[in-house]
Amino acid sequence: MKLTSDLKFQPGKIKSLVSLGAIAAISLLFGCSPSQQSISCPQPASTAEAATRLKQTSDLELSFLIDGTLSMQGYVNDLPDSRYSKTLRLMDSASSTGWNSANTKYYRFGTKKQPIDRETFLKAQLPVFYQSGSDFSTSRIDAALADPADNRLSLVVTDLYQKDADVRLVQNLLAQRYLEKGYAIGILAVKSEFKGTVYDVGISNQNFGYSTSGQTSRAFHPVYVMLLGSYGNINHFFDQLQRNGLNDVEHEFVIFSPQPVAEAAVLNANEIKTAPRKDILQPKSLNDGRLVVRKQQPEDPVQFLVVTKKTASQPTDVELPYRALKGVLPVEPTAIALTPTLEKYQSQSKQFQPSNTQGLQLTDWNVKDGSIRFKAKIQADQLESGIYRFQFDASPTDFIEPDWWKTWNATEGNLDGAKTHNLQPFLRGLRLRTAELMKQQKPVIARLCYAVQKK
Incomplete structure (x- = not known):
């Protein structure tokens, strides 16, 4: 009653009370609303450069580098269709089927790198290719390595027989020129027929004759292709090799890269x-x-x-x-x-x-x-x-090491032509360097x- 009387006779006060009440109600309402x-x-950020290197380039500068030393001649002595020769032919065809435009160059290397033409490269399937004089008496893989580029892929064909000191030298160069600059290293390993001499074995650089005639593929002599460049180009080239018939040849393959996923x-x-x-x-x-x-x-x-x-x-x-x-x-x-x-x-x-x-x-x-x-x-x-x-x-x-690294590895004093001297230390060194970079890059x-x- 009193309240009604007050409101009736004080209209200005009524208006003020109503306004204040409304404001208080609104403030209470919005003040309690949750945020x-x-x-x-989001996916972890990556640099544009890193993302680009996971893809193949449209145009390619391709280099074939063939070890021209006498230790390679055994793959083709009286062996016109060895798995080594098949691999060279597959590589040649992959260069034309894998890219719309590929500027291909060819080299033979020993202690130095010698430019050759495609016709001479195809003769790597013949013994005469490996009879080129004193510059090809010793295999120096480090002499074959070139500086990387996003559109550049180098393919180094060798039996990986190196002196112990040279193994560490090649490891360091590969890590510095490729892995540390954001590029990758692929290793294609093939077991091939062989009839000849295996050179530069162990610390004392022993030589021994070896023939796989009449033996199963388990006794075949290993040969390797190092694929050096961006992950995208390495992976695409290997895909082309498989499509062209590599699966018909006994092989192993691995890519060293500190980036394991896209x-x-x-x-x-x-x-x-x-x-x-x-x-x-x-x-x-x-x-x-x-x-x-x-x-x-x-x-x-x-x-x-x-x-x-x-x-x-x-x-x-x-x-x-x-x-x-x-x-x-x-x-x-x-x-x-x-x-x-x-x-x-x-x-x-x-x-x-x-x-x-x-x-x-x-x-x-x-x-x-x-x-x-x-x-x-x-x-x-x-x-x-x-x-x-x-x-x-x-x-x-x-990373874990594939079993074939140990199976294909020959230790000091082991003159087994079905294995490669110092293979496991060489690949393990690359693995350790890749793992170090992975720890840094996270x-x-x-x-x-x-x-x-x-x-």
């Missing part, structure tokens, strides 16, 4: 394999009353999780597809380093701020057979109420993004 955040999980694996809902858990919710958005978190795009590979104090700290097995670059050395399955970014939303700043929480841990990594496996363990008791953002970048730190093979709400 909005959209999050994504794109990192992510938590793609259509590909991730993980068992559902009743004590962990996986909603499409998060909302704790102060913050609403949504994906920037529906397809963004961010996994939303809601946990409570009742969520068990039992690890969950997670499996993702692993798409390694074709031909590259396989990474050591468990040699994985994690770079975490951990943040918690702060209502005062209305931003995510760095956190040192151990509430989400990814352990027990295993990368092999086309998949990445790990265990995701949420420790709810390590999380305060609120919303967290986690990003884990997984980078490999080492290529990301998996980027895992989570948004976690603790109730």
